[in-house]
Amino acid sequence: MTSTTLPARAGRHCYQAVNPLHSTVYFSPDYTRELTAIGLADRPAAYFAGRAAAMGRVGPGVVTATFYNFGPELVARHVPGIWEIASPEAVLAARLRSADATLRRLLGDDVVTSPEMAEAAELALRAAEGCRPGGRPLYAAHAELPVPEEPHLAFWHAATLLREHRGDGHVAMLLAAGLDPVEALVSHTASGKGMTPDFAVATRGLTRADWDAAEERLRERGLVTAEGGLTAAGTELREHIEEETDRLDLAPYEHLGAAGVARLTELAGGWTRTAVEAGAFPPALFGKG
Template identity: 70%
Template sequence: MNTSLPPRAGRRCHHVLNPLHSTHYFSPDLGKELAGIGVSDRNAAYFAVRAAAMGPVGAGTVTATFYNFRYEFVARHIPEVWRTASAEDVLAARARAVDATLRRLLGEEVIASKEVAEAAELALRAAQACDRTARPLYAAHADLPVPDEPHLALWHAATLLREHRGDGHLAVLLNAELDPVEALVSHTATGKGMAPKWIRATRGWSRDDWDAAADRLRERGLLSADGELTEAGTALREEIEAETDRLDRAPYEYLGAAGVERLTELATGLLKRALAAGAFPEGMVGKG
């Protein structure tokens, strides 16, 4: 194990692996595959594919593990979706959608390249050091078999690393006393992530919910009157990311500085290609 990683090396690696994982959520291939097993609603499809590794869980479990979704919004689709398609069928449909999505975005030549195989090997090696303790979404996905094909193995490893970091991040948000909407508002105010209109539409929050959360952040001195982070708000968000890094350090320390640098390089190239192929909807990112 090499613990002498450059500052934020794990975070930088996460920031290019996570979008590779997330491409399938916005892919027409996912809608096609889920519709083929009877799940035609886009929100129901998202809840089902991300939760399926845990089995046919209820709305409470999904809300708890996803954190920033409105419970009533989740409950419109969960557990009803499991009466339409089993968790096993959803996982199989997701795998087919991921395969189709990556082949379309990256191209067959890249899919078959030694770079994808190398990235998969590095990401899987890093994931060996992830810990199941108090990380339900990671633990559920860690129980799934590793796909044989390198591009799918890379996606699987990216999923493990994403959910491992995400589970730890939720503990940090709780410690910071940010409720789900406050976490979304404060993160959006950093200028990163999805635009508020996308967040509200996909998480089930109303504009009133959003504005009320912003008011609570202003009362804590974290948000200014014009919706920007104050100095205290910026400091809190930086502390949240630093603590998330600390809780997520094991896989990247295990991989070592050279391995993390190489994985970041490879994933960056793949992500750039996916973005150029239109992996995400226009206008999704930003403050709009």
């Protein structure tokens, strides 16, 4: 591991506190309303548009490559057709409106307008200053967007940058580990930390046969047990992937410093708990399935 002045896994813990506050938008009725209003009522189409819009009018290959774990057929069903319905600029504006409405609904106006939110925005933006674009297409595209003026939206923007920066690095580590998109999903679920198989299949454009075939390939590699859990070798591989993702994602948290990371983790962690308790994520997302 790279030498660091941060406590062990402090960057990962901060990311885990901040990222859900970005992710709430994609499960939000406010997002559905805003994207439907500009013509994107289909849920996959709205998701692909919202996350890809920063890259411009990209085609299905770019979305499949950068998102990594969605079936190519599902992507091609919607991309590039989404850009004939709504421009990337219109999608980005709708996404930001939905972030505003979602954070206000889940956290309350008192939190959204609080000094603590302004503090968190400053900390998260400072962390994002340490990100670098090389080899990180989704981060780089979002980094070119303007920072919103309102503190809660500036915080959400910074959370987006930190999310995509880590995500781009994580994809690189999945490739290095020899895990294809479906194998990555299956092995994460087998760890007990990923989506349920039913939710993954339903939302990623997969079939149960795709899932079972990937599970069998992992079993042949000695990574998954007959019951679908991780073997010792599988656990070691997943831990290695996360540790290497931490290493590739260290720069923003080193830039922020230990005290800033601890404070951002504290603030964002409390708001994430509030959002989860308010029903920000569907019950079927995690657990058995």
